Amino acid sequence: MVGRGRVSPNPLVGALVVQDGQVIGEGGHEGPGTDHAEVGALRAAGTGARGATLVCTLEPCSHHGRTPPCVDAVRAAGVARVVVGCLDPLERSRGQGVRILAEAGIDVAVADGPDELACRQMNGPFMTWSVTGRPEVTLKMAESLDGRVATSTGESQWISGEQSRARVHRWRADSDAVAVGIGTALADDPLLTARDVEGAFRAPLRLVFDSGARLPLDGKLASAGEGVLVIASANAPADRVRGLEASGVEVLALPGDARERLQEAVTELGRREVQSVLVEGGPTLAAGALEADVVDRVAWMVAPMLIGGDGAPALGGAGRARLADAWRLSSVEMARLGDDVLVTGRLREVPGSPSVEAGLG
Ligand SMILES: NC(=O)c1ccc[n+]([C@@H]2O[C@H](COP(=O)([O-])OP(=O)(O)OC[C@H]3O[C@@H](n4cnc5c(N)ncnc54)[C@H](OP(=O)(O)O)[C@@H]3O)[C@@H](O)[C@H]2O)c1
Structure with a gap:
């Protein structure tokens, strides 16, 4: 994962844009103040993102932090489907990004079982610190x-x-x-x-x-x-x-x-x-x-x-x-x-x- 060792206190996140079975954009968050993974992947995919599937290891954020909310960029890109590895750990924001995207008519799926666990464990430090x-x-x-x-x-x-x-x-x-x-x-x-x-x-x-x-x-x-x-x-x-x-x-x-x-x-x-x-x-x-x-x-x-x-x-x-x-x-x-x-x-x-x-x- 591209930001390993330098994203803290932000999460480690990766994203892919997939169109017709081909990866057309990749993104990885590299640390505070830099683009979130989804934004980087969508930018790399360009107009090809329209109707594509966005896969991201963590739920796209719905809040204004050092950068604008990712859900805005996801909606604007016109993707048809979003697959999320695991949800935001914070109770106040958990599920918000997913809900906003679903309300915008995007088909949203959240991983469960071993895939969800793998995404959460990959972000053990961020998850643990955010919650505890x-x-x-x-x-x-x-x-x-x-x-x-x-x-x-x-x-x-x-x-x-x-x-x-x-x-x-x-x-x-x-x-x-x-x-x-x-x-x-x-x-x-x-x-x-x-x-x-x-x-x-x-x-x-x-x-x-x-x-x-x-x-x-x-x-x-x-x-x-x-x-x-x-x-x-x-x-x-x-x-x-x-x-x-x-x-x-x-x-x-x-x-x-x-x-x-x-x-x-x-x-x-x-x-x-x-x-x-x-x-x-x-x-x-x-x-x-x-x-x-x-x-x-x-x-x-x-x-x-x-x-x-x-x-x-x-x-x-x-x-x-x-x-x-x-x-x-x-x-x-x-x-x-x-x-x-x-x-x-x-x-x-x-x-x-x-x-x-x-x-x-
Ligand atoms: N193979 C490995 O993975 C590995 C890794 C590290 C070290 N080692 C080897 O281990 C040996 C040193 O180990 P060691 O056991 O003598 O020393 P240590 O575990 O490195 O240090 C022990 C000291 O830690 C302090 N400490 C602070 N909070 C503590 C707590 N809650 N519980 C226990 N200790 C606490 C205490 O210092 P105070 O006395 O100041 O209170 C204690 O005396 C060396 O030979 C080293 O080469 C091997």
């Missing part, structure tokens, strides 16, 4: 076949293969923010940027969950300064906080325990229009994020390697005592990345009611 005010949080980990992220001596680079690591850079580019715990920042000194990724994208905000503001001033993150946010506790030593701030790092000191700080940090990110967060571990933060119930999606990479011994497990914390309480994924998908296996799934479904709920099925 929070970003969609994806927990990513890479482990050995025996579930470890490091050897007994702490060696951890690299467990996943080249293709998996390249995929993580793609995910970083697609995310509004990337997060690690201070344990990982101290052990690996990561830069957390998206590197060797094709196409334009906005650099994600880099977050470190670090209650004591211990992030080393001579490390890569503090040296980068700008675009780095440390989530500290209200009791973090003032001199450490000042040192980080002098490096250009923003320190957000939050009250409460680790769980409350994590939850509040996610809420605060939502207020800042951060729609997607990629949590990259380590195991302690991963477990904390699950316990705090802020994880929406999981992306787990398994490398064909056995470590054994006292190597750190991929998930820290106390874990779940009963299988019935285990974090269980839905919408599970599997893919090969070189020799690694990637398993993705959801802990919370993407919000935004299916068309049937809006009585349009």
Whole structure:
């Protein structure tokens, strides 16, 4: 999708104009202030759009935002049919665009079942943020076949293969923010940027969950300064906080325990229009994020390697005592990345009611 990595806080939308089985116009939204996908596709189709079918992944908007309502452009283009992948997630506008087009005599169909779900999941960050005010949080980990992220001596680079690591850079580019715990920042000194990724994208905000503001001033993150946010506790030593701030790092000191700080940090990110967060571990933060119930999606990479011994497990914390309480994924998908296996799934479904709920099925 053309706007991936730079549309936020707008949705990721694609559109096609089809005439006699041929695609005669394509459009993709590229970010705030630019044309919506439908408008781009209709413009590309030109007068050929008359009597054609417009297919769009999200319901055409019916409101004046930074650009005029798409429904006006759709009506003006004279298309005969509109096929919508999923409805607008906001209750106040859900179904409006579809209704306006139907009232204009256009034959409108809204997808249902797996197609609707695929369109909604593609826009998980926008949908989640629009409905809940929070970003969609994806927990990513890479482990050995025996579930470890490091050897007994702490060696951890690299467990996943080249293709998996390249995929993580793609995910970083697609995310509004990337997060690690201070344990990982101290052990690996990561830069957390998206590197060797094709196409334009906005650099994600880099977050470190670090209650004591211990992030080393001579490390890569503090040296980068700008675009780095440390989530500290209200009791973090003032001199450490000042040192980080002098490096250009923003320190957000939050009250409460680790769980409350994590939850509040996610809420605060939502207020800042951060729609997607990629949590990259380590195991302690991963477990904390699950316990705090802020994880929406999981992306787990398994490398064909056995470590054994006292190597750190991929998930820290106390874990779940009963299988019935285990974090269980839905919408599970599997893919090969070189020799690694990637398993993705959801802990919370993407919000935004299916068309049937809006009585349009
Ligand atoms: N294979 C992988 O995918 C992967 C990914 C990342 C890291 N790693 C490896 O994992 C190791 C580091 O992991 P780690 O477990 O020691 O550290 P970590 O998970 O990176 O960081 C743990 C710290 O996160 C902070 N934190 C903030 N909120 C929290 C919450 N709600 N729950 C829990 N922690 C919270 C705490 O910092 P305070 O102490 O300041 O409160 C905690 O000590 C390294 O060896 C690294 O290479 C592997």
